[in-house]
Amino acid sequence: MVFDKVAQTLAEFKGIDAAGIAPETTFAQFELDSLDRVQLIMNLEETFGIQIDMESRIECVRDLVEIVEKQLSGGAA
């Protein structure tokens, strides 16, 4: 499941329990600065073998999951 892998990647990055991450959890709640955001995107790119546009609108975990799913299905993100 894409959500599970995204949540796990996020959890490892922040050093938190993945069980506490929901699709509606916002990025603001993770307290990520702009460099954290880049590093997280890079980690997801490595995890899924995809490229993610750095300018993508990402406000919550659900947005991230949708971007990853779209990339995996061959669409641009």
Add this chain to the structure above:
Amino acid sequence: MSFSLIGTGSAYPARRVTNDELARLVDTSDEWIRARTGVYERRVLTDESLEDIACAAALRALEDAGVAPRELDLIVCATIRNDYITPSLACLLQKRLGAGCMSMDINAACSGFLYALDVADGYFARGRIKKALVVAAEAMSKMVDWTDRATCVLFGDGAGAAVLSEGNDLLSLRVTASGNAEHLGIPNIEGECPFSLRAGKPQHVYMNGQEVYKFAVNALCRELEAIIDAAGVRQEDIAFVLPHQANTRIIDAAAGKLRIGAEKYLSNIERFGNTSAASIPILMDECRRKNMFHPGDLLALSAFGGGFTTGACVLRWCKQS
């Protein structure tokens, strides 16, 4: 035939500018700067010239090497902004040191020191020279927008130098470029030609921090892996990594991806900020003076920067402590 590194030197301005001082200029704080970049303070040229600190670094390297200026066959300076468009900084140093050799500047931004080593390597390989002086000197303070809190906190001024002689201690070296003026650059002045139709821009650093961070982390990892492999050694064999001192978080991110212990990544960014091409030779000289390096130690140098450029090498340390 390649080279051995037989002397190091460094010099920097006397004036320290702390994060607290910058917080009085722009909307920032010491805490924010430290957390985001690892920088506590940086050196800034006031009444010294870039030539002054470049010369001081060069003299210290020559003294460390036990080489007289007149023995030099080549001077290469890596700098993105000399005090003059011409003559080159290398020519100014040649005169001031009392050398008589060919002298040139190169501009490869933060990768400049590695590019300069590559240039020197070519001359050694062709048997054209026996001794070379490589200097990296930058006056970043003259190109920073001191009202832009995103960039003015990052950079500092400084100079580092190395003296090279014929030898075989360069195990691998690789420089690359991927042309890009979109995410990182410094425009030059347009001049005063009354016929020009081009609008001038301020000579300030501009940078897309996120794109540059991504480029830098990928470059640092990729190039370290490549040059260590090209040297025919294992990552575990590397005694120290001297990464370009751009941002602590770049170094930390890259360190997490390689099989080189985190303790082997050297850093002095907290006291100097990003001194562009000068950062690696300043770091190398500081560590040399602390007797951290021993004969046979394998040093991995890796730089990345405007261009985009990268430069990396594996160097076997040959100097006695």
